[in-house]
Amino acid sequence: MTSTSNAGRAGTKGVPREERERQILDIATVEFGSRGYAYASLSGIAATAGVSKPLIYTYFGSRDGLHAACVHRAGTRLVEAVAAAQRVPGVANRALATLSAIFHALDGDTENWKLIYDSTLPPESDAHAVARTYQNALNTMGSEGVAAALAATTTDPTDHSLLLALWFNTITTTITWWTTHPTETPESMTTRSRRFLTALQQSPPPSPPDID
Amino acid sequence: MTSTSNAGRAGTKGVPREERERQILDIATVEFGSRGYAYASLSGIAATAGVSKPLIYTYFGSRDGLHAACVHRAGTRLVEAVAAAQRVPGVANRALATLSAIFHALDGDTENWKLIYDSTLPPESDAHAVARTYQNALNTMGSEGVAAALAATTTDPTDHSLLLALWFNTITTTITWWTTHPTETPESMTTRSRRFLTALQQSPPPSPPDID
DNA sequence: GGGAATTGACTCTTGGGTAATTTACCGTAG
DNA sequence: CTACGGTAAATTACCCAAGAGTCAATTCCC
Numbered sequence: 504m505t506s507t508s509n510a511g512r513a514g515t516k517g518v519p520r521e522e523r524e525r526q527i528l529d530i531a532t533v534e535f536g537s538r539g540y541a542y543a544s545l546s547g548i549a550a551t552a553g554v555s556k557p558l559i560y561t562y563f564g565s566r567d568g569l570h571a572a573c574v575h576r577a578g579t580r581l582v583e584a585v586a587a588a589q590r591v592p593g594v595a596n597r598a599l600a601t602l603s604a605i606f607h608a609l610d611g612d613t614e615n616w617k618l619i620y621d622s623t624l625p626p627e628s629d630a631h632a633v634a635r636t637y638q639n640a641l642n643t644m645g646s647e648g649v650a651a652a653l654a655a656t657t658t659d660p661t662d663h664s665l666l667l668a669l670w671f672n673t674i675t676t677t678i679t680w681w682t683t684h685p686t687e688t689p690e691s692m693t694t695r696s697r698r699f700l701t702a703l704q705q706s707p708p709p710s711p712p713d714i715d
Numbered sequence: 716m717t718s719t720s721n722a723g724r725a726g727t728k729g730v731p732r733e734e735r736e737r738q739i740l741d742i743a744t745v746e747f748g749s750r751g752y753a754y755a756s757l758s759g760i761a762a763t764a765g766v767s768k769p770l771i772y773t774y775f776g777s778r779d780g781l782h783a784a785c786v787h788r789a790g791t792r793l794v795e796a797v798a799a800a801q802r803v804p805g806v807a808n809r810a811l812a813t814l815s816a817i818f819h820a821l822d823g824d825t826e827n828w829k830l831i832y833d834s835t836l837p838p839e840s841d842a843h844a845v846a847r848t849y850q851n852a853l854n855t856m857g858s859e860g861v862a863a864a865l866a867a868t869t870t871d872p873t874d875h876s877l878l879l880a881l882w883f884n885t886i887t888t889t890i891t892w893w894t895t896h897p898t899e900t901p902e903s904m905t906t907r908s909r910r911f912l913t914a915l916q917q918s919p920p921p922s923p924p925d926i927d
Numbered sequence: 928g929g930g931a932a933t934t935g936a937c938t939c940t941t942g943g944g945t946a947a948t949t950t951a952c953c954g955t956a957g
Numbered sequence: 958c959t960a961c962g963g964t965a966a967a968t969t970a971c972c973c974a975a976g977a978g979t980c981a982a983t984t985c986c987c
Binding site: 730 | 931935
């Protein structure tokens with residue numbers, strides 16, 4: 504066992520860069536995703552990953568560099584999943600298909616979504632801008648659907664921007680809720696969502712629902 | 716002018732404690748509300764308020780003490796406003812009445828709401844617990860309405876907790892949106908909300924709306 | 928002159944970032 | 958098949974800035 508045991512001291516441990524990067528990204532994603540950008544510390548991530556701080560710097564350049572790498576990976580995956588769902592035919596079912604795709608893409612690892620819609624991101628920061636990239640990509644896909652949903656009811660152009668914000672915030676809230684109910688599966692989350700979506704349409708005639 | 720000009724140097728400036736506390740609270744509310752708990756610094760608040768850090772400590776004890784004071788003031792106002800709206804008769808209109816009450820209570824000062832539903836609050840902290848107090852107070856009032864809205868459609872008990880989260884997050888999102896659209900008035904926000912609320916009921920037969 | 932109002936100038940901790948150094952792997956010359 | 962030097966992998970021990978919190982002193986009002 505002493506052949507390749509180099510604990511504590513400096514020097515390579517034989518782990519190739521690509522693999523170490525993946526390890527670090529995995530840990531960092533959880534830290535950034537669960538604690539939020541504001542509270543995840545590099546020292547903490549390094550410690551959890553069982554690696555020293557300078558290693559992370561040589562691999563990712565800076566804290567923001569590491570964060571950006573996490574966001575890119577998570578964002579790419581999600582955009583891909585949601586894009587696939589957009590190809591589902593039938594206007595009426597695309598919302599649910601989108602949700603289902605997201606739930607399955609995450610499959611319990613809710614950090615990936617929370618990374619991109621991280622509410623602790625400082626508004627004007629570079630880190631926010633990176634996350635924004637993927638938010639916009641997802642928004643673009645969602646925008647079309649929102650327009651369709653709204654067309655029949657209103658003519659106010661600013662209504663669109665608010666509804667879009669509401670829609671994505673609904674997803675984020677649902678995913679955050681999922682975090683606190685870990686026994687839920689992608690399937691059960693989808694079923695639950697279907698219930699809500701149809702409920703919106705079928706609620707009793709007395710106009711606005713009593714949701715206060 | 717030199718009679719009572721004591722700039723820079725120590726010593727009283729004749730401002731009674733109560734008034735100074737109000738000044739500081741005003742500034743701190745804006746800072747904590749707009750930047751969020753995670754990013755508002757005491758030094759910054761002190762500087763903006765034109766006051767030294769130690770003064771804030773003698774008056775509020777700690778950063779968290781100051782924050783708690785802000786939350787208490789904002790929370791009390793909001794709970795009061797929302798409670799009044801609950802007395803509105805007619806189950807169907809209470810949701811809108813609640814929103815209208817909140818919009819008017821804030822009247823553009825969206826920081827008060829954001830203080831209580833501050834997404835940068837560290838989950839397990841004391842500061843979060845204080846905000847939680849007022850969230851719970853508001854939740855209790857909203858819970859009843861959510862139950863009514865749900866009763867007709869589902870029997871799953873956990874649906875309730877998710878819908879409650881969704882409802883309050885909808886409000887927060889709407890208010891955040893308001894921040895980025897400062898020309899909106901409480902009235903216009905209410906009108907806009909009414910449009911959305913009724914749209915939910917009247918959207919075309921093809922079940923789930925195409926909101927993806 | 929006593930107490931309230933108020934501050935400059937500290938300390939201490941946390942966390943991002945860097946410099947210099949050490950260890951192991953690996954291809955090649957003898 | 959061994960010696961060896963170059964490079965990749967890693968670390969320890971720092972520096973530095975920001976921000977929470979404290980002490981003792983100061984100025985003014987009554």
